[in-house]
Amino acid sequence: MSDNTPGAAVVWLRDDLRVSDNPALAAAARAGLPTVAVYVLDDTETVSRRLGGASRWWLHHSLAALAASLEKRGTSLVLRRGDAAEQVVAVLRDTRATHLYLNRRYPAPERQQDEQVAAAAAALGVQTVSSAAQLLTEPGKVVNADGRMFGVFTPFWRAAQRLGEPRQPHPAPSSIRGGLTVRSEPLESLGLLPLRPDWAAGLRETWTPGEKGAHRRLDAFVHARLQHYADGRDEPAAEASSRLSPHLKFGELSPHQVWHRVHTAQAVPQAVREKFLTELGWREFNWHLLANHAQLATENVHHQFDSFPWAEVQPDTLAAWQQGRTGVPLVDAGMRQLWHTGWMHNRVRMVVASFLIKNLRYDWRLGEQWFWDCLVDADAGNNPAQWQWTAGSGADAAPYFRVFNPVTQAQKFDPAGEYVHQWVPELRDVQGPALFEPWLHGSMAGYPDPIVDLKESRRQALAAFEQMRRAPQLVE
DNA sequence: CCTGGAGTTGTCCTA
């Protein structure tokens, strides 16, 4: 770099791997300085959780797409690995940057890291410019009469909507000045792809990571599926859900883009549109919750659950749940869909979670960790919040006595067995009542007997909750 | 200030 340039800009990308509606990138483009974007793969766990296996596969492809998109616009993506704060400060030094652009993060450890980096940048004479991008509403802006985060979803979402419509999304900058030379790791050296064995075939069949794939998915959803969303979203075989979650998790789409696209789909009744937008509301709620509970993935929101008598883990039993060999068809179908595609239908997520927590009485954290490793959409807010919701320990959670019966759920939401047939080939020739309760109809070749008695384990779960309620409560 | 109703996603028993 020559010494007479007026400055340089670094855009630090994290959960915002897109060029359109990216306020940090747009601000850098407007400033007109020579610019690089940087992404740091940080496995040190000093701040953020190490990404799970399925997410690492996704990240590889998302970064490849982003790098190509940035190069087309005239700049480049620098990849680093290691401690994120150290690496970003090193890039600021190497580029003799004058400006650092980023989109804000809200969980306490991430917020502190961003403040620490801003302070180190200031010491180098670098000005940090931060923007709001990840959420429709920033934590702290949606509060109850006491000025605190809502503990119940519906008042939260009503209050969020009273703040007005989310801002309009911005188009991608057509060009961003480049010209900076900075050391970058080759993408392949990050080791994000599974090699031996390569278990990602099902992911490749199912997904197109990256911003372009995200917009194609959004288009397809709004055109074909949105109108069936309200009545079809509960049926796992109906394919009525948007499947936008992994794109949102990596920030290939902003929630503003999704909100406005759905909100303005005039061909679809307003009640149906609002039903879907409420799901974006839950994403907001869960991330606001994370901003208030940094340990959401490890600590009960309701500390009463700290004394819950979880069952001792039997490794074979846990493995049977993880691998879809429980002998309960809907549970097995869901767990195999997860393993094959990195995704599971939301209703089935509740069923398999209820099965682990209430029928096996295993600590919800075990399930949360498995989902974290297997889901392409597991994020730090939604994944633990949903597990705590099912356990009953979370905010506005399901009441403890609500135990899903996986047989009844299958009868209600997969009555023709399409979903089970798709994912449990051993039962492909089984029809009617035997598909819901194969153990009542003689042994099925190659399909296991249930690992737990549904009725008796439900009774024991309710008794365990009763024991917890009677336990003396420690003052928090 | 008090009060009553409502609140993502359910199941089981009884009349």
Place this chain on the structure above:
DNA sequence: TTAGGACAACTCCAG
């Protein structure tokens, strides 16, 4: 066969 109530406790808010 089917509809209604029980199953907790708490938060939020409208009246």
